[in-house]
Amino acid sequence: xxxxxxxxxxxxxxxxVLNTHQxxxxxxxxxxxxxxxRQVAIxxxxxxxxxxxxxxxxxxxxxxxxxxxxxxxxxxxxxxxxQLLGRKLVQNQDVVEHIKGFFAKRNRQPPLKTDVETFVxxxxxxxxxxxxxxxxxxxxxxxxxxxxxxxxxxxxxxMLPGPPRELRPMFDDAVVPLLKREFAxxxxxxxxxxxxGIGESRVQEMIEAGLEEFVKRGLGVGYxxxxxxxxxxxTASGSGAESLVRYGGAVVQTILGDHIFGSDxxxxxxxxxxxxxxxxxxxxxxxxxxxGGIANRITNVPGASAVFLGGVVSYANSAKETLLGVSxxxxxxxxxxxxxxxxxxxxxxxxxxxxxxAVAVTGIAGPDxxxxxxxxxxxxxxxxxxxxxxxxxxxxxxxxxTFKDVTATQVLERLRRRLVx
Amino acid sequence: xxxxxxxxxxxxxxxxVLNTHQxxxxxxxxxxxxxxxRQVAIxxxxxxxxxxxxxxxxxxxxxxxxxxxxxxxxxxxxxxxxQLLGRKLVQNQDVVEHIKGFFAKRNRQPPLKTDVETFVxxxxxxxxxxxxxxxxxxxxxxxxxxxxxxxxxxxxxxMLPGPPRELRPMFDDAVVPLLKREFAxxxxxxxxxxxxGIGESRVQEMIEAGLEEFVKRGLGVGYxxxxxxxxxxxTASGSGAESLVRYGGAVVQTILGDHIFGSDxxxxxxxxxxxxxxxxxxxxxxxxxxxGGIANRITNVPGASAVFLGGVVSYANSAKETLLGVSxxxxxxxxxxxxxxxxxxxxxxxxxxxxxxAVAVTGIAGPDxxxxxxxxxxxxxxxxxxxxxxxxxxxxxxxxxTFKDVTATQVLERLRRRLVx
Numbered sequence: 001x002x003x004x005x006x007x008x009x010x011x012x013x014x015x016x017v018l019n020t021h022q023x024x025x026x027x028x029x030x031x032x033x034x035x036x037x038r039q040v041a042i043x044x045x046x047x048x049x050x051x052x053x054x055x056x057x058x059x060x061x062x063x064x065x066x067x068x069x070x071x072x073x074x075x076x077x078x079x080x081x082x083q084l085l086g087r088k089l090v091q092n093q094d095v096v097e098h099i100k101g102f103f104a105k106r107n108r109q110p111p112l113k114t115d116v117e118t119f120v121x122x123x124x125x126x127x128x129x130x131x132x133x134x135x136x137x138x139x140x141x142x143x144x145x146x147x148x149x150x151x152x153x154x155x156x157x158x159m160l161p162g163p164p165r166e167l168r169p170m171f172d173d174a175v176v177p178l179l180k181r182e183f184a185x186x187x188x189x190x191x192x193x194x195x196x197g198i199g200e201s202r203v204q205e206m207i208e209a210g211l212e213e214f215v216k217r218g219l220g221v222g223y224x225x226x227x228x229x230x231x232x233x234x235t236a237s238g239s240g241a242e243s244l245v246r247y248g249g250a251v252v253q254t255i256l257g258d259h260i261f262g263s264d265x266x267x268x269x270x271x272x273x274x275x276x277x278x279x280x281x282x283x284x285x286x287x288x289x290x291x292g293g294i295a296n297r298i299t300n301v302p303g304a305s306a307v308f309l310g311g312v313v314s315y316a317n318s319a320k321e322t323l324l325g326v327s328x329x330x331x332x333x334x335x336x337x338x339x340x341x342x343x344x345x346x347x348x349x350x351x352x353x354x355x356x357x358a359v360a361v362t363g364i365a366g367p368d369x370x371x372x373x374x375x376x377x378x379x380x381x382x383x384x385x386x387x388x389x390x391x392x393x394x395x396x397x398x399x400x401x402t403f404k405d406v407t408a409t410q411v412l413e414r415l416r417r418r419l420v421x
Numbered sequence: 422x423x424x425x426x427x428x429x430x431x432x433x434x435x436x437x438v439l440n441t442h443q444x445x446x447x448x449x450x451x452x453x454x455x456x457x458x459r460q461v462a463i464x465x466x467x468x469x470x471x472x473x474x475x476x477x478x479x480x481x482x483x484x485x486x487x488x489x490x491x492x493x494x495x496x497x498x499x500x501x502x503x504q505l506l507g508r509k510l511v512q513n514q515d516v517v518e519h520i521k522g523f524f525a526k527r528n529r530q531p532p533l534k535t536d537v538e539t540f541v542x543x544x545x546x547x548x549x550x551x552x553x554x555x556x557x558x559x560x561x562x563x564x565x566x567x568x569x570x571x572x573x574x575x576x577x578x579x580m581l582p583g584p585p586r587e588l589r590p591m592f593d594d595a596v597v598p599l600l601k602r603e604f605a606x607x608x609x610x611x612x613x614x615x616x617x618g619i620g621e622s623r624v625q626e627m628i629e630a631g632l633e634e635f636v637k638r639g640l641g642v643g644y645x646x647x648x649x650x651x652x653x654x655x656t657a658s659g660s661g662a663e664s665l666v667r668y669g670g671a672v673v674q675t676i677l678g679d680h681i682f683g684s685d686x687x688x689x690x691x692x693x694x695x696x697x698x699x700x701x702x703x704x705x706x707x708x709x710x711x712x713g714g715i716a717n718r719i720t721n722v723p724g725a726s727a728v729f730l731g732g733v734v735s736y737a738n739s740a741k742e743t744l745l746g747v748s749x750x751x752x753x754x755x756x757x758x759x760x761x762x763x764x765x766x767x768x769x770x771x772x773x774x775x776x777x778x779a780v781a782v783t784g785i786a787g788p789d790x791x792x793x794x795x796x797x798x799x800x801x802x803x804x805x806x807x808x809x810x811x812x813x814x815x816x817x818x819x820x821x822x823t824f825k826d827v828t829a830t831q832v833l834e835r836l837r838r839r840l841v842x
Contacts, residue, residue: 010641010643011643011645011652011654012443012444012447013447013451013456013457013458013460014451014456014611014654014656015443015445015446015447015448015449015450016448016611016645016652017444017645018439018441018443018444019440019443019444020439022433022439022440022443022462023433023436023437023438024436025436026433026434026435026436027435027436027437028436029436030434030435030436035435035464036434036436037464037469038461038463038469038473039434039461039463040461040462041443041459041460041461042458042459042460043458048458048459052459070621070622070644070646071621071622071625072621072622072625073625073642073644074642074643074644111620111622111626112626113622113625113626114622131819162646163646165648165819165820168820169820190435192437220431222431222432222437222495224437224438231437233432233435233437284740285734287713287716290717290720291716291717291720291725291729292713292714292715292716292719292720292732292734293713293720295708295712295716295717295734295736296711296712296713296714296716296717296825298712298713299712299713299734299736299786300712300822300825302787302788302789302821304712305736305737308712308737309736309737309739309740310733310734310735310736310737310740310744311734311736312731312732312733312734313706313713313716313720313732313733314731315716315720315726315729315730315732316726316729316730316731316774318730318775319705319730319773319774322773322774323744323774352743352744353737353740353743353744354739365720366723367723368723368724400721401721404720404721
């Protein structure tokens, strides 16, 4: 089975936004056993869109488009596709009612522009938009309407709205059931083991020999370096896929040991929240250079409130004194980015929040503020518990945003290691 | 001039990584006056890669590939393209010396695997890799070698390595000069005005008539809805492009007024930090449901420490009491998600940090915790200043992460409006 994705949007071709649909849809489809064979992005341009859809339908069994279904003048995908497939646009009463209800709930009149969203290609399945107005559309395209006619009889064209918060629930609620009904899933298994604390080439050196036998039998191995982490991806298809990936995964797990923090969609923050719940422990934070980034990641995890009591973002020195009780003398003597200040911040946070653990981080995110002794990227991480405080000094000489992200990962990793013993 | 990008990599098709090359290259090329007409991503697969390159060369004047030039077994782009274009691979002594030097500097022997990187298609221009080993390649493809032959005589195929830290400097140092030499830049101007507080279709309704005259003269207008913001994108090419975009932009600015928070790469947090500096004011935060997300965005801005004193992430009720001085009675009587608690949080933060402004936010991020009276998505935003406190109740009924992001944007927007008066 061939699957293609077409992302429409001039903003993509101008490089103004990141195409997050590609990753999200490819991932979801692979999980369903359908690996995407081609992804195309094009501008909101009549002939480009029609050419791309025509070409994709000539190759693929399933084509998914994103974008161009909204109410503004550059939302032209619906009309162009209807024209390409020789279908009239007809008003759909369910969509009319849905849009009325959408605005009624918000005590507003539907803007006139949204009227265009109520017209759909004749015969299309309509997916009402639970988080917006433009409906998604699905059309079974008979091979005979294609030019040249295709050999495959089963072709589906699915059109989804561009905003991620509309596309994602619509895919899960409406597209997944359609795919399960219409296409037999191929047996495909993919598992990603996520490691931290070792570089990409070292990871490969460590596990290569151990996986050799499985690779000969068809196991695919891929590596991906992320900020502060390295992913090892194992894939296989066919009847023995599950066991190949399972045994290969066991080998990687054995060799890399507790460098593996999770698998697939696990982020360190999810693992940490889970471990804290399991151990019935709470945590608090004192963040300086990460500026709330660690708290933000922890609170991305649903249910974090059970274990995360809160944090202080002590950006100014005065905040370190008044909210965390760091003594002015220590700040004066050692500077805000120092081992003793990290220690006092962690102790202060643990006392203020009455938490089991408290982590403090202070450092120089840059681009300014570095000194020969403490260059940009210098960071002190302190972990306080009933057993006392441990402080570590690290150097993350990256750009400001990468620095914040990598440092947050390291803080969460220290907490994870502490929790797994 | 037509420009196409081909991103190769099985990890892309499995949805394991985000394709950041697309945005980065599209943006760079647009800034040079070459808007990308199509971007394609495919797996590391022989026939797919050859088909994609053949098709792109049949349409485009310039084709840029990324990935597949490295030393491992899935790096197959170089050989496949040489085969497609009927060129032999020959060893290049500059690359041999470069790789030797690369490893000598690191006191290591070049791994045997890197040998394959020294072979390049006959006649190719070679870009030595300043941050890695695999060279980039550029080939002038005579129309006669294409099947079918193309009408355009000037076709370039440029192949760049996959890792962003190798691709980006190579593009700037080697590809940009080549493009400037070989292709006349078209005069192309793009400006994005970023608005907030009005929906996408309402934005278009408001500005459409005012822009009509400019659109007739060739101004392109595009819209892009982001979480909590709508971008209006104005583009034009040719000799009058600058003034068309400038005057069109002035019309949009006049009509949308202070709904416009910035342009191009501005994020609200950058604008807010800039305004605070301009007004010599400081700010502090009390975050509950956004969990540090606002502080994280503010501290992404270099130099934020001049105006951002810090924040309290008061996730637990006890933290609201001990760190922000919210009275237990008010918490008990009204609940943590309430107007009076938001008010006390803002006042508490302003007092604790001695800041000019303090913003507090408390709400229900979900997925659990909603009630009929206060459903998931309910949020109270309080802004405290020397003039007192204003509290607003909003409903952001999105998924947890979108809720956090949209709420953070709304908080920053309130602060911005307050600062612009």
